[in-house]
Amino acid sequence: MKILIVGNGLAGTLAAKTLRELDPAAEIEILGEERFPYYPRPNLIEYLAGRLPYDRLFAFPDGWAERQSIQLRLGEKVVRILPADRKVETAAGAARSYDLLLLATGARAALPPIPGIDRRGVFVIRTLDDAHSLMEHLVRHKRVTILGGGLLGLEIARALRSREAEVDVIEFFDRLLPRQLDPDAAAILRSQIEAGGVTVRLGQVTKEIVGDPAVRGLRFESGDALAADTVVVAAGIRPEAGPAREAGLSVGRGLVIDDLMRTSAPGIFAAGDVVEHRGRIHGIIPAAFEQARAAALNMLGQDRPYGGTVASNTLKVAGLYVTSAGEIDAAGDQGYESLVRSDPAAGLYKKIVLQDGRLVGAIWMGTKKGASEIGRLVALRKNVEAVKKDLLADEFDFTEIA
Amino acid sequence: MDKYECTACGYIYDPAVGDPDNGIPPGTSFEALPDTWVCPQCGVAKDLFVKLD
Numbered sequence: 233m234k235i236l237i238v239g240n241g242l243a244g245t246l247a248a249k250t251l252r253e254l255d256p257a258a259e260i261e262i263l264g265e266e267r268f269p270y271y272p273r274p275n276l277i278e279y280l281a282g283r284l285p286y287d288r289l290f291a292f293p294d295g296w297a298e299r300q301s302i303q304l305r306l307g308e309k310v311v312r313i314l315p316a317d318r319k320v321e322t323a324a325g326a327a328r329s330y331d332l333l334l335l336a337t338g339a340r341a342a343l344p345p346i347p348g349i350d351r352r353g354v355f356v357i358r359t360l361d362d363a364h365s366l367m368e369h370l371v372r373h374k375r376v377t378i379l380g381g382g383l384l385g386l387e388i389a390r391a392l393r394s395r396e397a398e399v400d401v402i403e404f405f406d407r408l409l410p411r412q413l414d415p416d417a418a419a420i421l422r423s424q425i426e427a428g429g430v431t432v433r434l435g436q437v438t439k440e441i442v443g444d445p446a447v448r449g450l451r452f453e454s455g456d457a458l459a460a461d462t463v464v465v466a467a468g469i470r471p472e473a474g475p476a477r478e479a480g481l482s483v484g485r486g487l488v489i490d491d492l493m494r495t496s497a498p499g500i501f502a503a504g505d506v507v508e509h510r511g512r513i514h515g516i517i518p519a520a521f522e523q524a525r526a527a528a529l530n531m532l533g534q535d536r537p538y539g540g541t542v543a544s545n546t547l548k549v550a551g552l553y554v555t556s557a558g559e560i561d562a563a564g565d566q567g568y569e570s571l572v573r574s575d576p577a578a579g580l581y582k583k584i585v586l587q588d589g590r591l592v593g594a595i596w597m598g599t600k601k602g603a604s605e606i607g608r609l610v611a612l613r614k615n616v617e618a619v620k621k622d623l624l625a626d627e628f629d630f631t632e633i634a
Numbered sequence: 635m636d637k638y639e640c641t642a643c644g645y646i647y648d649p650a651v652g653d654p655d656n657g658i659p660p661g662t663s664f665e666a667l668p669d670t671w672v673c674p675q676c677g678v679a680k681d682l683f684v685k686l687d
Contacts, residue, residue, distance in 0.1 A: 242677075274678050274682055278679060278681055278682065284679050284681060288669070291673075291677020517642045517676060518643055546684065548684065604686060
């Protein structure tokens with residue numbers, strides 16, 4: 233049996249690894265669009281910040297795929313899928329056949345339709361080539377504006393500060409990390425970020441990136457303007473599902489799969505950032521990881537349904553731990569019961585969100601203590617009615633409700 | 635010895651278990667892992683781990 237995997241990011245690579253563990257005999261071939269072997273994308277930020285050397289970007293040692301008897305073909309972009317013939321075609325015109333196909337084509341950086349977004353000096357950070365282009369440009373251009381105050385935007389801001397760039401972060405929402413934080417938590421994060429030397433501008437809608445041909449600055453709907461010679465766009469991702477759509481597979485915002493990771497075409501599975509599952513596009517590593525594993529198992533006929541991934545992320549932004557899981561009840565008007573403990577001076581903010589006594593979400597900021605435990609309790613939708621008043625205390629012992 | 639969690643994928647490094655598949659015997663502290671060690675689950679670098687307390 234020949235299994236073909238399109239994409240050598242996390243989902244494609246981990247699916248291949250799992251397939252090999254489960255089936256020593258299967259023929260496994262990976263087609264990667266990038267010229268590089270698998271590297272985890274979070275490493276790009278460390279690399280950009282100068283904290284990680286080039287040779288440590290990559291997850292597996294040289295020759296890993298070969299030793300696993302996985303045929304890895306790099307620099308091969310798939311432009312057409314022919315489900316009836318069970319083959320794909322690459323940009324260079326080569327045909328690759330399969331018995332089972334896994335589409336793990338990932339996502340590209342979203343580019344909002346802002347006039348001037350194609351000017352010289354506008355960058356995204358998605359691939360290693362992107363990171364190299366930005367690093368080369370930064371040598372002579374250090375007035376950076378980052379469009380997007382989400383996770384990636386803030387991580388890039390921090391990385392570029394350590395390259396002595398002057399950094400502004402623009403967010404059109406009225407708070408940072410709008411998907412992870414409520415207004416009070418976001419205000420605490422903002423003051424911590426600004427203490428690190430980054431300027432945060434909220435509620436600003438970018439009207440135009442000016443300069444011809446190279447970027448000189450930005451204009452906003454508010455009438456404000458900002459000088460910049462570098463713009464980094466961190467405005468989310470778009471699933472890379474073009475060839476799948478053209479081949480007639482069901483595509484919504486992402487490539488649609490069922491609980492067994494099957495697309496609408498026989499023998500074609502999908503996993504990772506390209507996927508839309510139960511109407512959701514996750515775009516986070518834990519989801520890609522679970523999907524890759526589920527896809528590998530289901531491709532081999534083991535009936536292993538994937539039920540979705542509860543968003544839970546712990547990250548460190550400006551030296552501050554931020555954990556956000558499930559429903560955060562940002563507006564406070566959805567009928568949830570929310571309990572909060574906050575100490576802005578210490579950068580501390582804890583919130584639990586309950587529905588009929590069950591924990592459906594949490595924000596845990598400024599401390600790592602209890603962060604992974606609370607994330608797990610949210611994933612389990614644990615009933616915490618009896619201990620809800622104590623849960624936010626620093627000394628709370630999570631083994632009580634394990 | 636402290637456990638460490640991968641911020642990217644959630645894998646937990648437990649010194650009591652080590653990472654035998656990658657040549658790390660049980661009883662190896664996180665600090666003692668070589669700089670070249672990566673998350674055995676998703677492959678991110680050691681810098682992207684945080685201490686669990």
